[in-house]
Amino acid sequence: MRPVLLAVDGDPSELRAVERELRDRYNSGYSVHCTRSADEAVAFLERLSEGGEEVALVLVAQSLPATTGGGLLERVRQLHPHAKRGLLISLGAWAEASTGEAIVDAMALGRIDHYVPRPAASPDEVFHQAVSSFLLEWTTDRRTVPHTVHIVGEQWTGRAYELREVFERCAVPHAFCLAETDQGRELVAKAGPGARLPLMVLPDGRALSDPSNAELAEAAGAPVDLEEHSFDIVIVGSGPAGLSAAVTAASEGLRTLVVDEGGIGGQARSSSRIRNYLGFPKGVSGGRVAEQAYEQASIFGASFLFMHRAVALDRLGDLLELELSDGRRITARAVILATGARYRRLGIPSLEALNGAGVFYGGPVSEAHALSGKDAYVLGGGNSAGQAALHLARHARRVTLVVRGQSLDAGMSHYLVREIEATNNVKVYTGTTVTDGGGAGRLQRLLLRHSSTGEEENVAADALFVMIGARPHTGWLPSEIAKDDRGLLFTGQEIPHASDWRLERPPLPLETSMPSVLAAGEVRHGSVKRVASAVGEGSIATQLVRSLLPVLTASVAR
Numbered sequence: 001m002r003p004v005l006l007a008v009d010g011d012p013s014e015l016r017a018v019e020r021e022l023r024d025r026y027n028s029g030y031s032v033h034c035t036r037s038a039d040e041a042v043a044f045l046e047r048l049s050e051g052g053e054e055v056a057l058v059l060v061a062q063s064l065p066a067t068t069g070g071g072l073l074e075r076v077r078q079l080h081p082h083a084k085r086g087l088l089i090s091l092g093a094w095a096e097a098s099t100g101e102a103i104v105d106a107m108a109l110g111r112i113d114h115y116v117p118r119p120a121a122s123p124d125e126v127f128h129q130a131v132s133s134f135l136l137e138w139t140t141d142r143r144t145v146p147h148t149v150h151i152v153g154e155q156w157t158g159r160a161y162e163l164r165e166v167f168e169r170c171a172v173p174h175a176f177c178l179a180e181t182d183q184g185r186e187l188v189a190k191a192g193p194g195a196r197l198p199l200m201v202l203p204d205g206r207a208l209s210d211p212s213n214a215e216l217a218e219a220a221g222a223p224v225d226l227e228e229h230s231f232d233i234v235i236v237g238s239g240p241a242g243l244s245a246a247v248t249a250a251s252e253g254l255r256t257l258v259v260d261e262g263g264i265g266g267q268a269r270s271s272s273r274i275r276n277y278l279g280f281p282k283g284v285s286g287g288r289v290a291e292q293a294y295e296q297a298s299i300f301g302a303s304f305l306f307m308h309r310a311v312a313l314d315r316l317g318d319l320l321e322l323e324l325s326d327g328r329r330i331t332a333r334a335v336i337l338a339t340g341a342r343y344r345r346l347g348i349p350s351l352e353a354l355n356g357a358g359v360f361y362g363g364p365v366s367e368a369h370a371l372s373g374k375d376a377y378v379l380g381g382g383n384s385a386g387q388a389a390l391h392l393a394r395h396a397r398r399v400t401l402v403v404r405g406q407s408l409d410a411g412m413s414h415y416l417v418r419e420i421e422a423t424n425n426v427k428v429y430t431g432t433t434v435t436d437g438g439g440a441g442r443l444q445r446l447l448l449r450h451s452s453t454g455e456e457e458n459v460a461a462d463a464l465f466v467m468i469g470a471r472p473h474t475g476w477l478p479s480e481i482a483k484d485d486r487g488l489l490f491t492g493q494e495i496p497h498a499s500d501w502r503l504e505r506p507p508l509p510l511e512t513s514m515p516s517v518l519a520a521g522e523v524r525h526g527s528v529k530r531v532a533s534a535v536g537e538g539s540i541a542t543q544l545v546r547s548l549l550p551v552l553t554a555s556v557a558r
């Protein structure tokens, strides 16, 4: 059955134009339906929901009376939580301040995903660009893009979870199914006689039985023959700061290697919609930014080494030497540390034992679709926890945000607080902590403690996403690199003691106390914890390295 595209517009000639554009372009892959009546649209959506049919996109004209249009959009969210919802606006209406405000409000309250200009000509490529971006997002969310890797496992946990996590971190679209399902049986049969679980089926049809991390690294990114290369710059970390450094360095002709213990995107990877990043008025997922940046850096010639952790850094004459977790060593003329931060652990043994089996650290991008009709909990009071709760609310039956502080406003942006308040299936517990939990092989219950009353409450829970603040991973760096008491790296003028700096020239603004080793993004003391800031610092760090390279060999140690 083809997924449905539905358009609702009370103006007959405008509706005809929308219908013509949708049918001309999408008829072969989608089933197009158009109506002038919001009531008819709701009845149609109810029938589709009862029949288990998928709705990819619903376009609703802004000119419909606010109550009718708003009510319809709300019903779409309830009946078809995965469907993208666009507000059809007239050309030129955007110039009116009231239209802008209405759109921003509708987005802030989670009523629409974004606006689509009504078609003004045929074909109207601006209209089609908006529609196809919605459809790309929908197919990516539903894991039906052609480059999806399929993973078949006996259970959700264990190695099958590790495989999903690796692909999630490498920004590779992946879908998981249990071996006992029809799809699981079909994939195993196609893989042939010797297939073993967990099984990974690549988009080109190749199947790998219980693959090793090395095989995964190869499947997820271009492998690098380190012995064959020498590098001008090695970047540790491929979050926004590292990716930006890589794009700038490779585009300037520097021989560039990026090493990451996971895949691309860092923390940004777990952000389902970044709304405050320059140039993306409709918002963009962290995964998408990361994928595009990876492609951009690769095209300029940067090399990537995934699933390799940097474990030591040393000086070797004029060069720097980085040791990797597999024992290999890489030399470079300069190093940029872009290792960001990782979520703090809960430290509750019963819940640590269920990591990957209902308890997850970080955002719910890859697990959300498996939580349809289930109860999810998010622990944390920052923007990332707020975003996670809203993203989950589109899939889960009920989402509970558990916040230790007494109010949401203390740690969360105002627009997120408003959206959470306006989302029916998100409940907020302030002044509350998670103290215990458990389940048979998978999370089934949590114990909450409400601090104001001292009461404890046992709740049924299918998933817990822990987002309680992040810590830098800088313990592996040499003592020569000065850190603050949280382990963040001092750079430039902030290097506290003159004695930490060995050269005659002063340190560059993003340079650590180890000459030619720079830091960018969240790992840096005093950084702003935003994607845009990390991207800016990555680019600046590379420019600084560039200014440094000609004089590196001439530097005289005191």
Ligand SMILES: Cc1cc2nc3c(=O)[nH]c(=O)nc-3n(C[C@H](O)[C@H](O)[C@H](O)COP(=O)(O)OP(=O)(O)OC[C@H]3O[C@@H](n4cnc5c(N)ncnc54)[C@H](O)[C@@H]3O)c2cc1C
Pocket: 236, 237, 238, 239, 240, 241, 242, 259, 260, 261, 262, 263, 264, 265, 266, 267, 268, 269, 270, 271, 272, 273, 274, 275, 276, 308, 309, 310, 311, 338, 339, 340, 341, 342, 362, 363, 383, 384, 385, 387, 388, 473, 476, 520, 521, 522, 523, 528, 529, 530, 531, 532, 534
């Ligand atoms: C759920 C969520 C939502 C967010 N939403 C927004 C938002 O809407 N807008 C916004 O501006 N910001 C948002 N942020 C914050 C933003 O993602 C971060 O500020 C940004 O990712 C920091 O980038 P970074 O490159 O400095 O570090 P990170 O993103 O933390 O990346 C660091 C990378 O280094 C790697 N690494 C670490 N140690 C090693 C090692 N020893 N060897 C090899 N690799 C290593 C890690 O695997 C990781 O890939 C969000 C964060 C989260 C978690």
